[in-house]
Amino acid sequence: MELLPALAISASGLTAERLRLDIIANNLANINTTRTPRGGPYRRQVPVFAEKLQEALKPAGAQFKGAGVEVAAIVEDNTPPRRVYDPSHPDAGPDGYVALPNINVVNEMVDMITATRAYEANVTVLNAAKAMTLKALEIGR
Structure with missing residues (x-):
């Protein structure tokens, strides 16, 4: 495995997970x-990840590999x-109910833990690639 593509792949994972945490x-x-400016309560946002593909540098039968x-995209949750029920709230309707954002704290915390673990995994890959590079430089002396 080449080191520079591995570093680029891990860096893209770090960037994506940082945005997910944000x-x-x-x-x-x-x-x-x-x-909200659009009216109504805030709607939960969710990132949509996609795999970056790159064409391999082969003249015949080019294949796509992960990059x-x-x-x-960042989409709104449609739930x-x-x-x-809170008739004293300034945004309560005539029936006394208030429309609050579709955010569940437990789901957000689970998403936060998985994003943190994915971030840590990418940092581990970067550190392993760095250690391999340093070891190769030591061997080459």
């Missing part, structure tokens, strides 16, 4: 936001907003 933090920060991951 989106999770944004979701948690807006857990009580009942008004990392990228964030293809309906939570409805809570």
Whole structure:
């Protein structure tokens, strides 16, 4: 395995997971936001990852190989907003219910843990590639 592509793949994973953590933090920060510029409560955002492919440098029968991951889009979760009965809330409807964001703290924490573990795995790959490179330089002396 070549080291530079491995580093690029891990770096793309680090970037994607960092963005995922930023989106999770944004979701948690807006857990009580009942008004947005578009109207209605804040809607949970979710990143969509896609595999980056690269054509191998072969003249005949070119194949595609993995080149990392990228964030293809950031989409809104379409689950309906939570409805809570609170007639004293300024955004309560005539029935006394308030539409709150469709964010579940437990789901966000699970997503945060998986993003953190994926980030750590990519850091481990980067450190292993660095150690192999240093060892190869020592051997070459």
